[in-house]
Amino acid sequence: MRLQIKNVGGALAATKASEIAAKAPPTFFISTFCGLLIAMIIFIFLINTLSTTRRTEMNLKAKLHTDLQILTISSIVLLVSACAGVPKPIGEMASAKTAIESAIRVEASEYAAVELDRAQNKLSRANAEMKKDNNNEARRLAEQALIEAEYASAKSITARISTGTKEMEDSIRMLEERINK
16 A cells, blocks of 8 residues: 655645545546537537527528538537547656655655655656656656655655654763763
């Protein structure tokens, strides 16, 4: 189980990666649905416009021409919306890169080397997938790299605090021994 660690009000809060992924809607399906919805609205509007005009004023040839225009416009809108690809995960890639840089700054290479290495590998794989225009996989890998990097940062900070606490306790113990002599 993967956790996302965040600093919330001075305390570390963990969130399951599956909960984060469940909240992110698939962009491709949303853009396709919106395109279909727009095409349907245009189609219904044009049909209503046609039905409200008096049929007696339109001859059959003009009606056929108008119907073909409606069909063509609707088809073009539908085609454009269906062909709209998944956008490149540029924001996710930048976030993951920033998180990895942050992990390096808090010495994750010393205290959480495995996690940091995993994050860097996933970001590299995400870059490769994005170059292949496999944007869904690139987005997934970038999000995983972000989570791994944040975990590495949290683990590093925790280890540094633990080490600092131990050193302080040792210093206090030594001072108490000197005082008691």
